[in-house]
Amino acid sequence: MHLTTEGAGLDSSQVDAIEAGLNAIGAAEDSVEVIVTDNLVDKVRGLTGDPDYGADRGAGVVGAKTIPTAEDSVIVLNAPEFRRRGAADLERILAHEGGHVLLNRRGETLTGRRHLAGRPQWRWHLLCVGALALDEYRIERALAELGYPTPESCDLDHFEPTMVAVNEILNACVDPRSQNPQFFMEQVIRTQDWLSKYLAYAAPFFPDGPPQAQARGHARANWNDYVGEHWHERATLYATVPSAREPMANPQFDAVLRRGLDLEIALLKQLGFEFTTQGEHYCFWRRGTDALWARRDARLRQALDGDAA
Numbered sequence: 127m128h129l130t131t132e133g134a135g136l137d138s139s140q141v142d143a144i145e146a147g148l149n150a151i152g153a154a155e156d157s158v159e160v161i162v163t164d165n166l167v168d169k170v171r172g173l174t175g176d177p178d179y180g181a182d183r184g185a186g187v188v189g190a191k192t193i194p195t196a197e198d199s200v201i202v203l204n205a206p207e208f209r210r211r212g213a214a215d216l217e218r219i220l221a222h223e224g225g226h227v228l229l230n231r232r233g234e235t236l237t238g239r240r241h242l243a244g245r246p247q248w249r250w251h252l253l254c255v256g257a258l259a260l261d262e263y264r265i266e267r268a269l270a271e272l273g274y275p276t277p278e279s280c281d282l283d284h285f286e287p288t289m290v291a292v293n294e295i296l297n298a299c300v301d302p303r304s305q306n307p308q309f310f311m312e313q314v315i316r317t318q319d320w321l322s323k324y325l326a327y328a329a330p331f332f333p334d335g336p337p338q339a340q341a342r343g344h345a346r347a348n349w350n351d352y353v354g355e356h357w358h359e360r361a362t363l364y365a366t367v368p369s370a371r372e373p374m375a376n377p378q379f380d381a382v383l384r385r386g387l388d389l390e391i392a393l394l395k396q397l398g399f400e401f402t403t404q405g406e407h408y409c410f411w412r413r414g415t416d417a418l419w420a421r422r423d424a425r426l427r428q429a430l431d432g433d434a435a
């Protein structure tokens with residue numbers, strides 16, 4: 127790897143852990159650039175040209191971001207987040223990012239695959255959501271095979287905040303800005319995007335879903351409502367896919383992406399929303415009975431009251 131530092135940087139044991147992670151997954155070549163920065167968001171915005179990039183995800187903060195380049199990939203590391211973590215965490219994060227490097231390098235990405243979604247545009251949005259979750263699954267599956275511990279985002283401490291955050295989909299429904307259907311749709315799809323990644327992270331480690339037996343009732347009820355049987359549908363598709371260390375031939379990869387799109391359409395329905403198509407145009411709808419949404423609202427209030435108590 128080629129390392130550059132912007133800001134206060136990391137100590138030598140932390141740098142060793144970074145290298146160990148990339149080595150473990152087989153992505154430590156010199157062509158991989160690693161940038162340690164105190165300002166991840168600005169760096170990623172500069173490299174990707176995406177002014178909307180932000181580092182908050184569901185119940186957590188992003189530690190690293192891997193971006194494909196003409197030469198190979200660049201991995202941007204959130205130095206303040208890294209400085210407060212131990213070597214084992216750092217190694218795991220870099221093994222994960224190294225998985226993105228492998229997928230980028232083999233072209234097992236969305237680039238050149240717009241046609242798989244067909245028309246209209248909403249199908250492409252959901253195909254992307256499904257494909258990005260599939261990347262996370264394949265990488266975490268590789269980490270499970272290499273003997274890394276379960277991801278911290280899937281432990282019991284994170285289950286409750288994650289399930290409360292999913293229920294905040296209600297905010298999108300009552301936000302006055304949601305009178306603009308584009309805004310409304312984007313808010314809901316953003317929630318689906320990280321929920322879908324959360325499920326993908328958990329799948330290699332927890333065949334029956336993330337541990338939740340000791341979670342509070344409203345959090346478990348949110349799981350049953352928003353995910354429920356969908357978990358098994360997703361786990362069944364993922365079980366047919368190899369880890370990020372094993373290449374997938376184009377026809378197989380394309381077929382899985384198409385099935386991933388169907389899976390995201392199903393998850394969106396479970397969340398209570400649906401796209402419909404009319405010629406070149408499409409509509410975005412809230413579905414479900416008033417009773418369903420009233421129960422969701424009651425659980426959100428319960429969770430907020432619990433936090434205030």
Ligand SMILES: [Zn+2]
Pocket residue numbers: 222226261262265
């Ligand atoms: Zn990832």
